[in-house]
Amino acid sequence: MRKPDSKIVLLGDMNVGKTSLLQRYMERRFPDTVSTVGGAFYLKQWRSYNISIWDTAGREQFHGLGSMYCRGAAAIILTYDVNHPQSLVELEDRFLGLTDTASKDCLFAIVGNKVDLTEEGALAGQEKEKCSPDTDAGDCVSPRVPKQVQLEDAVALYKKILKYKMLDEQDVPAAEQMCFETSAKTGYNVDLLFETLFDLVVPMILQQRAERPSHTVDISSQKPPKRTRPGCCA
Numbered sequence: 753m754r755k756p757d758s759k760i761v762l763l764g765d766m767n768v769g770k771t772s773l774l775q776r777y778m779e780r781r782f783p784d785t786v787s788t789v790g791g792a793f794y795l796k797q798w799r800s801y802n803i804s805i806w807d808t809a810g811r812e813q814f815h816g817l818g819s820m821y822c823r824g825a826a827a828i829i830l831t832y833d834v835n836h837p838q839s840l841v842e843l844e845d846r847f848l849g850l851t852d853t854a855s856k857d858c859l860f861a862i863v864g865n866k867v868d869l870t871e872e873g874a875l876a877g878q879e880k881e882k883c884s885p886d887t888d889a890g891d892c893v894s895p896r897v898p899k900q901v902q903l904e905d906a907v908a909l910y911k912k913i914l915k916y917k918m919l920d921e922q923d924v925p926a927a928e929q930m931c932f933e934t935s936a937k938t939g940y941n942v943d944l945l946f947e948t949l950f951d952l953v954v955p956m957i958l959q960q961r962a963e964r965p966s967h968t969v970d971i972s973s974q975k976p977p978k979r980t981r982p983g984c985c986a
């Protein structure tokens with residue numbers, strides 16, 4: 753397997769839908785999931801680059817592993833559930849600190865998932881009817897409720913992160929570009945999320961390559977060392 757050129761990590765509380773988002777994007781489906789243990793990754797080829805996308809466990813007991821998964825990451829997807837305000841609070845309180853091991857110019861996306869469960873989901877083009885007993889589970893949506901976390905709350909968190917990382921708003925992508933509302937269930941905005949990040953990460957790969965010192969030695973210009981005492985190896 754080729755070494756990945758870059759790394760993207762999904763972080764966020766348990767049950768917000770990290771695994772489901774990744775499976776929706778990589779496998780184009782919304783399977784039943786079990787709560788993640790530790791972490792797992794997919795390799796995505798984007799243009800001629802290999803990007804690893806890491807799914808992490810949101811459960812408190814795996815918290816200690818988070819900073820290890822973030823090491824060297826080029827982008828981090830901070831995921832919350834639009835129906836659970838506490839999951840947004842947790843991003844700041846519990847997960848942001850884990851990102852200190854990421855690359856110094858790491859990008860942040862903030863993603864509010866499960867928008868299909870909200871009344872606003874209907875406005876986002878998710879017009880499917882409520883489940884009926886004979887409807888396939890994957891084809892139905894649950895009764896909708898007003899959205900509990902607004903996109904502006906995510907934008908405010910994005911700006912706080914920039915302050916925490918001491919980054920200038922002018923040097924990073926705008927909050928409006930990096931805050932998403934998604935549904936792993938319907939696929940709403942899922943491609944947009946991942947592919948926006950891939951497009952932003954590619955120039956970072958190119959820059960790293962340009963900065964990396966060359967390890968190639970031109971042996972044709974090397975003269976053999978002079979031997980002072982022939983035959984002696986001491």
Ligand SMILES: Nc1nc2c(ncn2[C@@H]2O[C@H](COP(=O)(O)OP(=O)(O)OP(=O)(O)O)[C@@H](O)[C@H]2O)c(=O)[nH]1
Pocket residue numbers: 764765766767768769770771772773783784785786787788789808809810811865866867868869934935936937938
């Ligand atoms: N309605 C709806 N349900 C979702 C969506 N995304 C995930 N779910 C459901 O939410 C539950 C948790 O999803 P996971 O993807 O396992 O959540 P996770 O963030 O990976 O959780 P951990 O692995 O425990 O950290 C599952 O029952 C999913 O089917 C979504 O967009 N809409």
Ligand SMILES: [Mg+2]
Pocket residue numbers: 770771772785786787788807808809810
């Ligand atoms: Mg999971």
